[in-house]
Amino acid sequence: MTIDVLQAIASPESPSRAKRLKEATNTTHDRLDHAIMDTGPFANRERYGLFVTVQHQFHREIDALYDNAKLDKLLPDLHGRRRLGLIAQDLRDLGIAVPVAAAAPAFAAGHEHDLPAALGWLYVAEGSNLGAAFLLKEAVKLGLSENFGARHLAAAPEGRGLHWKTFTAALDGVDLNDAEEQRVVESAKAAFACVQGLVNEVLSG
Secondary structure (H helix, E strand, C coil): CCHHHHHHHHHHCCCCHHHHHHHHHHHHHHHHHHHHHHHHCEEEEEEEEHHHHHHHHHHHHHHHHHHHHHHHCCCCCCHCCCHHHHHHHHHHHHCCCCCCCCCCCCCCCCCCCCCHHHHHHHHHHHHHHHHHHHHHHHHCCCCCCCEEEEEECCCCCCCCCHHHHHHHHHHHHHHCHHHHHHHHHHHHHHHHHHHHHHHHHHHHC
């Protein structure tokens, strides 16, 4: 990390951690969004099923984080933000078998998890839920809804905006040193790369 970046992080006028993450991952995020939409994930239910499979594979990587006691004390309603079960139900609604992964997830259950790494991956997961309003509208055109096939795209009861703001406020409030700050950024990039790899394998393959 350069001296300029470290000074920016230390400055009381510097952007929040969430805004810094957005800036650091903006190009990667945009590339991923275009890659997903270029595969036509809402062309029909079969294509949509592949998209949901990508979602399942990604959320499997982070599912154990939602049972992490340390994270639960730092982030609001962490358990309620969990979406793997909803995604699995969406797959069943679509008549698709829930995939069984051959490899262990990025964050295994019952293990100690690196806090900065966990925050980076959760930032990506929560951000995807913020942008799911558009995806839900496209899923509705396929005859799906928050109660069938598109459960994991549903908004939180308090609304997507407030749900996201509550998360980012807690994220910004976690006390981290400079090295940990960098790990959050690198982990968010790794999470986006994970999704990109799944898109390439499942949707584009």
